[in-house]
Amino acid sequence: MSATFLESLDTPAAIVDLPRLQHNIARMQEHMNALGVALRPHVKTTKCLEVAQAQIAAGARGITVSTLKEAEQFFAAGITDILYAVSMAPAKLPRALALKRAGCNLKIIVDNVAGAEAIVAACREAGETLETWIEIDTDGHRSGITPEQPELLDVARALDAASLVGGVLTHAGSSYELNDDEALAALAEVERAGCVRAAERIREIGIACPNVSVGSTPTALAARALPGVTEVRAGVYAFFDLVMHNVGVCRKEDIALSVLATVIGHQPDKGWVVVDAGWMAMSRDRGTSKQGQDYGYGLPCDLEGRPLDGWLMTQANQEHGILAPTRDSVPADVARDFPVGMRIRILPNHACATGAQFPVYGVVGEGSGTQWPRFYGW
Amino acid sequence: MSATFLESLDTPAAIVDLPRLQHNIARMQEHMNALGVALRPHVKTTKCLEVAQAQIAAGARGITVSTLKEAEQFFAAGITDILYAVSMAPAKLPRALALKRAGCNLKIIVDNVAGAEAIVAACREAGETLETWIEIDTDGHRSGITPEQPELLDVARALDAASLVGGVLTHAGSSYELNDDEALAALAEVERAGCVRAAERIREIGIACPNVSVGSTPTALAARALPGVTEVRAGVYAFFDLVMHNVGVCRKEDIALSVLATVIGHQPDKGWVVVDAGWMAMSRDRGTSKQGQDYGYGLPCDLEGRPLDGWLMTQANQEHGILAPTRDSVPADVARDFPVGMRIRILPNHACATGAQFPVYGVVGEGSGTQWPRFYGW
Numbered sequence: 001m002s003a004t005f006l007e008s009l010d011t012p013a014a015i016v017d018l019p020r021l022q023h024n025i026a027r028m029q030e031h032m033n034a035l036g037v038a039l040r041p042h043v044k045t046t047k048c049l050e051v052a053q054a055q056i057a058a059g060a061r062g063i064t065v066s067t068l069k070e071a072e073q074f075f076a077a078g079i080t081d082i083l084y085a086v087s088m089a090p091a092k093l094p095r096a097l098a099l100k101r102a103g104c105n106l107k108i109i110v111d112n113v114a115g116a117e118a119i120v121a122a123c124r125e126a127g128e129t130l131e132t133w134i135e136i137d138t139d140g141h142r143s144g145i146t147p148e149q150p151e152l153l154d155v156a157r158a159l160d161a162a163s164l165v166g167g168v169l170t171h172a173g174s175s176y177e178l179n180d181d182e183a184l185a186a187l188a189e190v191e192r193a194g195c196v197r198a199a200e201r202i203r204e205i206g207i208a209c210p211n212v213s214v215g216s217t218p219t220a221l222a223a224r225a226l227p228g229v230t231e232v233r234a235g236v237y238a239f240f241d242l243v244m245h246n247v248g249v250c251r252k253e254d255i256a257l258s259v260l261a262t263v264i265g266h267q268p269d270k271g272w273v274v275v276d277a278g279w280m281a282m283s284r285d286r287g288t289s290k291q292g293q294d295y296g297y298g299l300p301c302d303l304e305g306r307p308l309d310g311w312l313m314t315q316a317n318q319e320h321g322i323l324a325p326t327r328d329s330v331p332a333d334v335a336r337d338f339p340v341g342m343r344i345r346i347l348p349n350h351a352c353a354t355g356a357q358f359p360v361y362g363v364v365g366e367g368s369g370t371q372w373p374r375f376y377g378w
Numbered sequence: 379m380s381a382t383f384l385e386s387l388d389t390p391a392a393i394v395d396l397p398r399l400q401h402n403i404a405r406m407q408e409h410m411n412a413l414g415v416a417l418r419p420h421v422k423t424t425k426c427l428e429v430a431q432a433q434i435a436a437g438a439r440g441i442t443v444s445t446l447k448e449a450e451q452f453f454a455a456g457i458t459d460i461l462y463a464v465s466m467a468p469a470k471l472p473r474a475l476a477l478k479r480a481g482c483n484l485k486i487i488v489d490n491v492a493g494a495e496a497i498v499a500a501c502r503e504a505g506e507t508l509e510t511w512i513e514i515d516t517d518g519h520r521s522g523i524t525p526e527q528p529e530l531l532d533v534a535r536a537l538d539a540a541s542l543v544g545g546v547l548t549h550a551g552s553s554y555e556l557n558d559d560e561a562l563a564a565l566a567e568v569e570r571a572g573c574v575r576a577a578e579r580i581r582e583i584g585i586a587c588p589n590v591s592v593g594s595t596p597t598a599l600a601a602r603a604l605p606g607v608t609e610v611r612a613g614v615y616a617f618f619d620l621v622m623h624n625v626g627v628c629r630k631e632d633i634a635l636s637v638l639a640t641v642i643g644h645q646p647d648k649g650w651v652v653v654d655a656g657w658m659a660m661s662r663d664r665g666t667s668k669q670g671q672d673y674g675y676g677l678p679c680d681l682e683g684r685p686l687d688g689w690l691m692t693q694a695n696q697e698h699g700i701l702a703p704t705r706d707s708v709p710a711d712v713a714r715d716f717p718v719g720m721r722i723r724i725l726p727n728h729a730c731a732t733g734a735q736f737p738v739y740g741v742v743g744e745g746s747g748t749q750w751p752r753f754y755g756w
Contacts, residue, residue, distance in 0.1 A: 010446075011469070012756060044696055044697070068388075086642065086654060086697045087652065088642070089640040089641075089654055089719065091389070092388070112713070114713070114717065114718040114719075118718070118719070135643075143642075143698060264464065264465040265465045265490050265493070276464060279731065280734060283661075284661055284664070315520075317520060317551065318444055340492040340493050341496070352696055353657065356658060359754065376735075377736065377738075378388055
């Protein structure tokens with residue numbers, strides 16, 4: 001059934017392996033259940049209602065989004081508990097307030113006083129409240145206020161002027177740079193302790209701070225205990241990818257997203273197989289280039305999703321991918337081994353980036369043959 | 379007018395500078411006119427009807443596409459002379475034949491006997507003809523048959539069994555690795571000479587080969603004479619980008635595509651400015667990383683499109699970009715210099731990849747305020 005479906009699709013196509021997806025969703029949810037915290041999956045990876053619904057059916061509480069368009073799309077589909085986890089730009093407040101007014105339980109975030117004051121002013125003008133969580137920086141990789149910084153209380157006080165403080169959140173994105181379980185567990189503890197400490201400082205000045213939200217796929221899976229944390233956010237675990245495999249949190253056979261491609265030519269003297277999936281399909285993400293194993297633009301597999309040992313997509317143009325042997329020797333007859341018209345599946349470096357290139361996912365496994373739409377833009 | 383429009387848009391947004399676009403289109407067309415060859419612009423860069431129409435209005439003859447979806451979209455809008463310049467996958471032949479049957483003057487390409495035989499078989503079965511051009515490899519960077527290879531005549535004969543040979547084409551994509559005019563002019567001559575030689579070999583065995591198509595933006599602009607060539611293909615010249623600037627074929631002030639972003643926070647101790655355009659907006663393309671000047675994820679500019687001297691987007695997450703000073707010293711007060719809510723424009727590494735992330739272009743210049751749709755997918 002799956003093979004027939006995969007032969008029927010136009011290439012390149014994004015393929016979701018349903019049993020792998022379900023396994024990944026169940027694995028994360030079970031780990032969160034064991035730790036006694038809620039899971040709020042980040043839907044920026046998949047931007048697909050069917051995946052979010054599967055996450056919620058498995059036990060997730062609400063969703064995390066990276067754009068207001070995601071919030072609007074998922075709210076329109078009936079999901080109401082939504083955290084928009086990018087620091088609020090003042091000009092986006094009317095769009096956020098419109099969601100709130102329509103009944104969406106939207107939470108927004110901020111990490112600076114100017115932004116907090118803009119949120120308070122917009123809420124007062126609209127006669128609305130937008131629950132706001134304060135972004136905490138626990139690993140120095142991007143945004144947020146460090147737990148001991150004086151500005152943390154300035155932002156809390158600014159928001160509290162309109163009773164908007166809903167919690168604190170942090171994202172230890174530097175976990176992507178690690179690759180062993182001990183180091184990940186240690187970073188998970190840094191992430192937890194920093195975020196809990198920030199919440200305590202806010203509470204010490206008499207402001208309620210009910211939510212303490214942490215997470216990234218690697219720290220979520222590595223965390224051994226999360227006292228003081230109320231929820232965990234993670235996104236890429238639904239699909240996983242080669243970057244996560246290098247980080248050490250999944251097997252290759254857990255990777256649920258692949259790109260279906262067709263062989264369109266060869267350069268026999270170089271041992272190259274040319275396919276119709278280039279960087280427009282795989283994305284330009286080369287996340288494994290700085291990791292222990294560089295997978296080029298992706299790892300070719302057969303139609304069943306089994307890696308083709310000794311091959312990588314080493315180069316990509318817009319609509320051309322070049323598969324080359326990883327060994328020095330050139331195969332005797334690549335045109336025989338990979339005839340024109342043959343189909344393969346390619347595992348991506350980074351599922352968030354590769355998924356984003358496609359309007360739909362073709363689903364294989366139980367229910368093979370269905371297509372799940374995904375959306376893009378802002 | 380433009381500033382008001384740029385303040386009104388949700389960010390991130392793709393912005394096209396109309397005067398720059400028109401200048402770039404005119405420049406390439408004038409050069410082709412001077413060389414006495416037709417220009418068949420590659421619309422994969424922009425995937426936008428308004429841009430293709432501007433190119434045709436300036437004198438272009440037909441278009442080049444990288445997917446059948448582009449062919450279908452542009453044909454539906456009234457453009458009939460279309461070259462699909464990726465070697466034909468047999469499973470795509472029904473879709474190509476449907477276009478032909480609907481009246482599209484579609485040309486396809488192939489570089490191998492198996493593919494050629496599949497085209498002949500499909501055309502015979504359909505009672506149709508699909509004019510087919512043979513892909514020539516003149517610089518070893520990707521697909522194609524080298525001009526002296528015996529297989530060239532095998533493919534020509536296979537296609538000639540159904541009188542399908544329409545020409546030869548080549549793309550010297552390795553031009554992106556060069557950065558001086560002499561080297562580019564030399565490569566343009568290699569590209570020309572190889573493609574003309576391939577056409578001559580086909581003619582020597584009695585098969586007509588009317589079209590000789592070469593091109594890439596750098597070789598097109600560097601070419602000094604193109605005897606034997608009938609048309610040139612080029613795509614990125616419409617927008618240009620930082621990669622092309624490093625190659626030496628445009629000025630920064632020619633780059634017609636930028637990403638509008640909003641400041642959402644800071645890390646003052648590091649001198650970082652955080653904006654709401656990450657790699658989802660800029661793409662993961664880091665094409666300048668191996669060139670003489672590495673522009674990170676892009677070059678920040680003011681709203682008028684003037685580069686902010688001493689700043690680069692050095693890091694990108696999905697919806698976060700980090701602008702950092704290129705000098706060692708940290709600015710005294712980044713939050714004053716780049717207040718939350720401030721808008722900037724960011725020039726991309728690679729216009730084809732950045733444009734692909736957006737559903738529309740906001741147009742500034744004459745007619746500022748209009749939005750041009752673009753499409754994606756396959």
